[in-house]
Amino acid sequence: MIRRLALAALAGLMLAACQEKIETPPPVRPVLSARVAVDDIGEQSFVGTVEARDKADLSFQVLGRLMTRNVDIGDMVGPGDLVAAIDATTLDLTVRSAQAALGNRRAERENAAATVTRIETLRASGTAAEASLDDARAAFDAADAAVRQAEADLAKARDAFGYAELRAGFAGVVTATGAEPGQTVAAGQSVVTIAKPDPRDAVIDMPDWMAGTLSPEASFVVAPQIAPDQPIAGRLREIAPEADPITRTRRIKIALAEPPSLFRLGSTVEVRADRQASPTITLPEAAVLTRQDGSFVWVVTVDEASPAARREGSVALRPVTTAPAGEGRLRILSGLSAGERVAIAGVHSLKEGQKVLVLADGRDGAEGDAP
Incomplete structure (x- = not known):
């Protein structure tokens, strides 16, 4: 019995030792990654149009039927030139009515003034009461106020009559028309x-994240599509404060430096950033681990000895400096170089030195580039 017990205890010890030797290692975790690529704005071009920096929509200040329009698209106008006119019959009648009303009010004031003079004479002789004189003076004040009101109405009617003609406020070229003769136009239409x-701008639409990388003094090369070998220099003048909610692009206005005749208003141009512009690196916000002590990314090192069908590697945490780039992306100012591979998902659950199965992000190309 003692021998049997000893053999059973020895077998148990041997079994425990075998279990310790065959303990399975932790599974290799798959991680979605992408290789960092540089966004070189100088390599991209955008199609835009040449637009005037200063323009104005001319409209009537009163409702009326358009009688004449003296200009068409492309015509040159000078300051004070007659552009269009509406039917002024009703406005003319309003002026005449105001003139008649003013004459009536002036006659009433003259009558009131004569009444005051007559009662003052009677009051001096003691044949008129003081109350009668007060009433006469009050009537004169009311008649005088009515005259001033009628004068204001006449001035207003004359101004409205002047609104029947639409004149140019500055020298320029007609770029659009919004009404034809015979059409009834509303005030402000x-x-x-x-x-x-002059001056002229080249206007383009640029992706929101890319517009956020432009410096205030960014320079561009602008060339007309009909003559791409004759480019001129341009400088960033304005970036739209908000992106278009549908296209997620921002309107960029580029000031043209002394544009020649090829850059006429409305012509199509091709715009690209000056190659001296600094390239940038952007990553999705999900690829950056943000903590109280800074921003970090998980750099993935691929084991070249692993088979191509199952590429394994490890991850290491690296601090980076970031700036907003728009469209759910961050601009990497320092800490990363082109060609390095980073994890772009699950960054909150990785550990330093952890073994991973490297998966490329199929959305960024066959090799997993992060544009």
């Missing part, structure tokens, strides 16, 4: 658009 020939 655009009839003619006039633009100053």
Whole structure:
């Protein structure tokens, strides 16, 4: 019995030792990753149009039927030139009515003034009461106020009559028309658009994240599509404060330096950033681990000895400096170089030195580049 017990205890010890030797290692975790690529704005071009920096929509200040429009698209106008006119019959009648009302009010004031003079004479002789004189003076004050009101009404009617003619406020070229003769136009409705020939801008639409990487003094090369070998220099003048909610692009206005005749208003141009512009690296916000002590990314090191069908590697935490880039992306100012591979998902659950199964992000190309 003692021998049997000893053999059973020895077998148990041997079994425990075998279990310790065959303990399975922790599973290798798959991680979605992408290789860092540089966004070189100088390598990308955008198609835009040449637009006037200063333009105005001319409209009537009163309702009326358009009688004449003296200009068409492309016509040049000078300050004070007659552009269009509406039917002024009703406005003319209003002026005449105001003139008649003013004459009536002036006659009433003269009558009131004569009454005051007569009662003052009677009062001096003691044949008129003081109350009668007070009433006469009050009537004169009311008649005088009525005259001033009628004068204001006449001035208002004359101003409205002047609104029947639409004149250019500055020298420019007609770029658009909004009404035809015979059409009834409302007050404020655009009839003619006039633009100053100079200065001119090249206007393009740029992705929101890319617009966020432009410096205030960014320079561009602008060339007309009909003559791409004749480019001129341009400088960033304005970036739209908000992105278009549908296209997620921002409107960029580029000031053109002394544009030649090829850059006429409305012409199509091709714009690209000056190659001296600094390239940038951007990553999705999900790829950056943000903590109280800074921002970090998980750099993935691939084991080259692993088979191509199952690429294994490890991860290491690296601090980076970031800036907003828009569209759910962050601009990497320092800490990363082009060609390095980073984890772009699950960054909150990785550990330093952890073994991972490297998966490329299929959305960024066959090799997993992060644009």
